[in-house]
Amino acid sequence: MxxxxxxxxxxxxxxxxxxxxxxxxxxxxxxxxxxxxxxxxxxxxxxxxxxxxxxxxxAVLLEAVIEALVSVTPFPDTGDLEADLRTHMVGAVRLLTSPPFGPAYTGILAEMYHDDSLARAVNDQLVGPRAEAARDRLRSAQKQGRLPMDADLDLAVEMLYGPLYYRNALRKPPHTVERHALLAEHVLRALGHNQNGL
Missing domain, CATH: 1.10.10.60 (Homeodomain-like)
Known part of the structure; x- marks a missing residue:
């Protein structure tokens, strides 16, 4: 047989x-x-x-980008929410704005407007899971008393990462580490972040 x-x-x-x-x-x-x-x-x-x-x-390049992004940009939970978000965002931006992943990521974002299947894959395999991982980190902060329990976590994720995608889409230079820190600080202040916790 x-x-x-x-x-x-x-x-x-x-x-x-x-x-x-x-x-x-x-x-x-x-x-x-x-x-x-x-x-x-x-x-x-x-x-x-x-x-x-x-x-x-x-689809090939998307898999390569996702694999790298997941392995090198985890969401740490050191107890310092602002520092953890900054660490993650800086790592993600560095990966997605320099070779070999930067050119692939930029091409994928452009191509997804003409390829519905790729657009779905980007949302299902990249954006969705990464957004959920970010919400998980924010939920942990809620449990620690560092964010109000009624904080809108979906909106928080959009406020944190929207500026990064915006700059990429318009081909603007990525934020400096200091600007990432300022962005995280502003978003967390808007959510009612309490550094001292419970």
Whole structure:
């Protein structure tokens, strides 16, 4: 009896080669010039292999960005909410504004306006989970008495991260560490942040 390989089972070695190739090409050529053919050639895999796992180059690059973002920008909980938010935001901005992830992230944001499937993936896999992680950190602060229990956490997340996406969309330079600190301070003050807790 012949066992047919499961087409959904991904080789981790091939997956990493594809993600690395996509990021390298995006940095070298710019998002618009990257093709599935060039990714396949650089990674040493067939184009069919890539299409079996991802529907577009945007989906490939999105997976690479998410993987990096989750691994290097956790939401710390040191007890100092303002410092924790600043640490996270600075880490995220540094990752998303410099090679190899910056060019990929900028290209994904532009492409999602023309690719509904990519737009859904960005919201479902990147924005949604990261926003929930931020709300979790803010809920922890509520339990510690550092934020009022009636604070609007959805609005807080938008106030914290909206300016970062705005600057990226308009291709403005990223905020300095000092500006991130000021942003976090203003948002937390608006929410009624109590540094001393219970």
């Amino acid at each position: 012949i066992v047919t390989p499961n087409p959904q089972r991904r080789s981790e070695k091939s997956r990493q080669a594809i993600l690395s190739a996509a990021l390298e090409l995006c940095t070298e050529k710019g998002y618009g010039r990257v093709t599935m053919e060039s990714i396949a050639a650089r990674a040493g895999v067939s184009k069919k292999t890539i299409y079996r796992w991802w529907h577009s180059k945007g």
